[in-house]
Amino acid sequence: DAGVIQSPRHEVTEMGQEVTLRCKPISGHDYLFWYRQTMMRGLELLIYFNNNVPIDDSGMPEDRFSAKMPNASFSTLKIQPSEPRDSAVYFCASSPLGGGYEQYFGPGTRLTVT
Amino acid sequence: AQSVTQLDSQVPVFEEAPVELRCNYSSSVSVYLFWYVQYPNQGLQLLLKYLSGSTLVKGINGFEAEFNKSQTSFHLRKPSVHISDTAEYFCAVKRSNDYKLSFGAGTTVTVRA
Numbered sequence: 001d002a003g004v005i006q007s008p009r010h011e012v013t014e015m016g017q018e019v020t021l022r023c024k025p026i027s028g029h030d031y032l033f034w035y036r037q038t039m040m041r042g043l044e045l046l047i048y049f050n051n052n053v054p055i056d057d058s059g060m061p062e063d064r065f066s067a068k069m070p071n072a073s074f075s076t077l078k079i080q081p082s083e084p085r086d087s088a089v090y091f092c093a094s095s096p097l098g099g100g101y102e103q104y105f106g107p108g109t110r111l112t113v114t
Numbered sequence: 115a116q117s118v119t120q121l122d123s124q125v126p127v128f129e130e131a132p133v134e135l136r137c138n139y140s141s142s143v144s145v146y147l148f149w150y151v152q153y154p155n156q157g158l159q160l161l162l163k164y165l166s167g168s169t170l171v172k173g174i175n176g177f178e179a180e181f182n183k184s185q186t187s188f189h190l191r192k193p194s195v196h197i198s199d200t201a202e203y204f205c206a207v208k209r210s211n212d213y214k215l216s217f218g219a220g221t222t223v224t225v226r227a
Contacts, residue, residue: 004157031213043158043204043217056214091157100165101146101208103215105157 002026004106006092012112018080021109024073025094033103034067034077035091043091049075082113118207120218127195128226135190135221137205147188148206148215149179158204164188175199200225 005024013019025032033048047057052069060067064083069075079086089110093103121136139145146165150158162173169181179190188205205218 033215042219045214045216048214050213056212093158095213100163101213102148102160102163103158105150105159107155107157 004092004094004104006090006106006109008109009107010110010112012114013082014114015083016081017113018078019082019086019111019113021077021090021092021111023075023077023092023106025075025092026096026104027073028096029094029104030097031095031103032069032075033093033095034075035093037089037091037108038087046077079111082111084113087111087113118205118216118218120203120205120221122221123219124222124224126224126226129197130194132191132193133195133199133223135203135205135223137188137190137218139186139188139205139207141186141207141209144210146208146210147179147181148208149173149177149188149190150204150206150217151175152202152204152220154201161190161203195223195225197225197227199223 007022031050034046036044046059047067049069067077089108091105091108093105095103117140119138127133148163149161151161152158161177162171164171164181172178177192181188202220202222204220206215208215
């Protein structure tokens, strides 16, 4: 099993540009989570999906952030327009229904907005 | 609402010495508890979890944790650490009535020879 796959691993962009982060969850997993990790705020849950449907997006910081899951094997997190304060590591995680509630994390995307 | 407090932000320890990382939580409903480890430039990996049953749970790499309901704690221990245990450790809580995890701020463990 390849695990959770995220791309790109690193992204450097200029303020005002659109950024799209991508995630492929583990096959068969029903839940998908997007997190943001910063030194100041730690690990924050942004949004999670169950069977491709957004369940809780209360952690999405503002309207500049959006997330989609068009099918069971792909999700995107988009920031438009990006700002320097969006610089962080973004993690995607997936989890099977039941299964002890363990979340399997991807390697993360390090985003730098200049 | 729930919260997770990791009482130590940094723990330096010598190789082969024991280590304990402290975690306290608050929640108005029953919870499940987790410890994750994050090695540099990697994602998080599950060390162990408590769902029910025995309050002493054993995980990977020789780690164990004890759930104490009266003290709302879930401290992580390892009797003898290795250099390779240098990492950041996160305590996490999941309420029984939803699927979200709330993470503590993390504890950085640095193992020195």
